[in-house]
Amino acid sequence: MTTDASSSQAPLQAAPSSLEDLVAAQQAPETLDSEDVCLASAVYFEAKGEPLVGQLAVAQVLINRTQSGRYPDSLCGVVKQPHQFSFVHKGAIPQINNKRQWHTAQIIARLAREGKWHPVVGKAMFFHARRVSPHWHAVEVASLGNHIFYR
Numbered sequence: 182m183t184t185d186a187s188s189s190q191a192p193l194q195a196a197p198s199s200l201e202d203l204v205a206a207q208q209a210p211e212t213l214d215s216e217d218v219c220l221a222s223a224v225y226f227e228a229k230g231e232p233l234v235g236q237l238a239v240a241q242v243l244i245n246r247t248q249s250g251r252y253p254d255s256l257c258g259v260v261k262q263p264h265q266f267s268f269v270h271k272g273a274i275p276q277i278n279n280k281r282q283w284h285t286a287q288i289i290a291r292l293a294r295e296g297k298w299h300p301v302v303g304k305a306m307f308f309h310a311r312r313v314s315p316h317w318h319a320v321e322v323a324s325l326g327n328h329i330f331y332r
Contacts, residue, residue, distance in 0.1 A: 224289050232326050238308070260274070306331065
């Protein structure tokens with residue numbers, strides 16, 4: 182008796198062709214650890230109105246900071262570091278008020294932490310909104326949506 186090997190294998194799924202497809206194929210994590218919450222909160226408050234690639238870039242900057250040796254080595258330490266992010270008040274993250282955008286921020290944070298999409302800003306360590314001009318002496322590496330990214 183012969184068997185068809187292909188019938189016993191799970192069908193191959195095509196790799197997502199875009200970040201949008203990858204995000205759409207994900208479900209928000211059922212549980213979030215504190216690091217997930219801090220990273221997703223930063224994505225939400227800093228970039229919720231940005232294209233997905235801009236949201237991912239924000240997450241990647243925070244992850245880059247944790248690996249740099251120049252910032253705290255935890256995502257919560259980076260997010261809550263004094264004078265870094267204007268949405269943090271006295272070390273506290275405000276309440277989330279848009280469930281759809283929070284859902285997306287959670288997915289972006291998880292994808293970034295798991296390295297499921299290629300780095301979009303390389304080793305960038307900084308970003309700011311276009312509406313401000315901090316006069317940094319850093320190398321610009323990308324401009325995505327309403328943010329400019331630097332290393």
